[in-house]
Amino acid sequence: MRPLFFILLPGLLVAGAACQRTDRGSSAPLVGPVPAASVVTPDARLRETRWVLRRIASQPVADSTVGGQQPYLQITDAGTAEGQGSCNRFRGTLQPAANDGELQFSPLVSTRMACPALATETLFTKALQSTRAYRIQGDTLWLYGNAERSGTALARLEATPAR
Structure with missing residues (x-):
């Protein structure tokens, strides 16, 4: 009987600790795992983040563009x-923004090499030049052509670790 008690005791202690709760009025944290639904990913920063292009309007952009490099901002x-x-x-x-969420680029200068993925680049450049506002949710950046951020986004980009 005694060996069984020593085998079950650690499991009972862990189970008891996982069920422990505090008063609603207490500021002490609850003990136990946090439900996945309550974990919130903070929004990525607009600045000092590498944003990789994933969509232009409603068209997906492949991870590695054939004949070119991965488009990013x-x-x-x-x-x-x-x-x-x-x-x-x-x-x-960037042009100075009057309100939060506004984003406008000055004319962009670029090198002018030809490659098979030039169509993707042209659409991306036009989307950046047409951008007037943005929205960030988690690791996703949407660029919009109007300050109201309505309609189809010009582009959707995803935060990735800087290289």
């Missing part, structure tokens, strides 16, 4: 925008 804390269109690198600055 990165905005610095200093207000410069740079990235890779697919074939060519681009750079520009």
Whole structure:
């Protein structure tokens, strides 16, 4: 009987600790696992985040564009925008925003090399030039052509670790 008690005791202690709760009025944390539904991913930062292009309007963009490189956008804390269109690198600055959520790029300068993925790059560049607002939710950035952020997004980008 005694060996069985010593085998079951650790399991009972763990089970008892997992069920322990505190008063509703108490600020002490609950003990036990946090339900997955209550875990919230914080929004990525617009600046100093590498944003990889995933969609242009309603068209998906492949992870590795054939004949080019992965298109991305990165905005610095200093207000410069740079990235890779697919074939060519681009750079520009941000226009001052009057309200939260507004985003507008100055004319972007870019290299002019030809490659098979030039169509993707052209659409991405046009989307950036038409951007007037953005929305971030978790690790996703949507670019919109109007301040109301309505209608189909011009582009959808995903936060990835900076290289």
